[in-house]
Amino acid sequence: MTASAHTPPPLLHLTGVNGLPKYLQLRDALISAIDEGRWVPGDKLPAEDVLAEMSGLSLGTVQRSLRMLVEEGRLLRRHGSGTFVAEKQAPLGGPFQHFRFLDDSAEGLLPIYTKVVRRFAVNTAGPWDAWLSSDRLICIDRIFSINKEFDAYVQIYFCGRRFPELNQVDTKALTGVSFKDLISRRYHQPTSSYTQKMRICAFPDAICKAIKQPAGTTGALMEIVAHDARGDAIYLQHVYLPPNGRQLLIQP
Missing domain, CATH: 3.40.1410.10 (Chorismate lyase-like)
Structure with missing residues (x-):
């Protein structure tokens, strides 16, 4: 029997650490999923609204987590294609605090x-x-x-x-x-x-x-x-x- 198109996606389990903001909990959950092989380098992540459903968080929180992971080099954004898992030679994990060097656009961060x-x-x-x-x-x-x-x-x-x-x-x-x-x-x-x-x-x-x-x-x-x-x-x-x-x- 073919699964319904409305079947909810599997949940992402947040860390639940007291005092840790939701966007950081989601970031950690995504990193854990990648490290465990749920997604491997080159894989495309689900759309932002699907990740919001998987995590039970708002779309804005999901977007903030994804931006952070892109800045850290764990994810790559391809215009018009989506968000993908980066190769394993990843830059420093974050979130960045003291080593945020601006790129040539003065908007992004250098890896x-x-x-x-x-x-x-x-x-x-x-x-x-x-x-x-x-x-x-x-x-x-x-x-x-x-x-x-x-x-x-x-x-x-x-x-x-x-x-x-x-x-x-x-x-x-x-x-x-x-x-x-x-x-x-x-x-x-x-x-x-x-x-x-x-x-x-x-x-x-x-x-x-x-x-x-x-x-x-x-x-x-x-x-x-x-x-x-x-x-x-x-x-x-x-x-x-x-x-x-x-x-x-x-x-x-």
């Missing part, structure tokens, strides 16, 4: 590709002590390739006891992962606010070498602290941005 350089225990005093109190402080160094035009060096400091998985998982599995998103989804600890500072300084020689810049390069050093709902620091990031011709979108 960002990540690579883990190293993970190590921090045994020395430093600026992280003002924010993080732990006897097991861990740092993960990554290189962010901005549209494969230039590289930024990113260091993230966190408490290894608070987030043990980040200290144990194979670092290859962290390629293309947003730590903010991972911590929110895996540990149910969404970021409520940020403290952000920036100064211009000469980069250490090792960082210049890692991002293929001349020794003594001067650029922007961003310090970003993520806070939970209680105001406690979740992690600290140091971002070394070399001189470049792109605009960085800065919003509260």
Whole structure:
């Protein structure tokens, strides 16, 4: 017997994480469906109104989630054809917060590709002590390739006891992962606010070498602290941005 044209599509199961906006829950549900093979690279996603029916959310919420996934490189829009799953070499998962570089149109965002350089225990005093109190402080160094035009060096400091998985998982599995998103989804600890500072300084020689810049390069050093709902620091990031011709979108 042929299925009726009015048979409702299978549901998308939202994460249901308290405090996580619906559009982020839908984003996570779509990513999970892709990672589980429900849709594979090259597949066309259902139309927006069908996704709204599958998720039980409004059309506007669906559209917001899809825009985010397009910006993150997980989906591709083809004018007149629809929305498709991108190839697996996807840029950084989002949502974007601090690395939103505008493209030539000044409306879209450049894709960002990540690579883990190293993970190590921090045994020395430093600026992280003002924010993080732990006897097991861990740092993960990554290189962010901005549209494969230039590289930024990113260091993230966190408490290894608070987030043990980040200290144990194979670092290859962290390629293309947003730590903010991972911590929110895996540990149910969404970021409520940020403290952000920036100064211009000469980069250490090792960082210049890692991002293929001349020794003594001067650029922007961003310090970003993520806070939970209680105001406690979740992690600290140091971002070394070399001189470049792109605009960085800065919003509260």
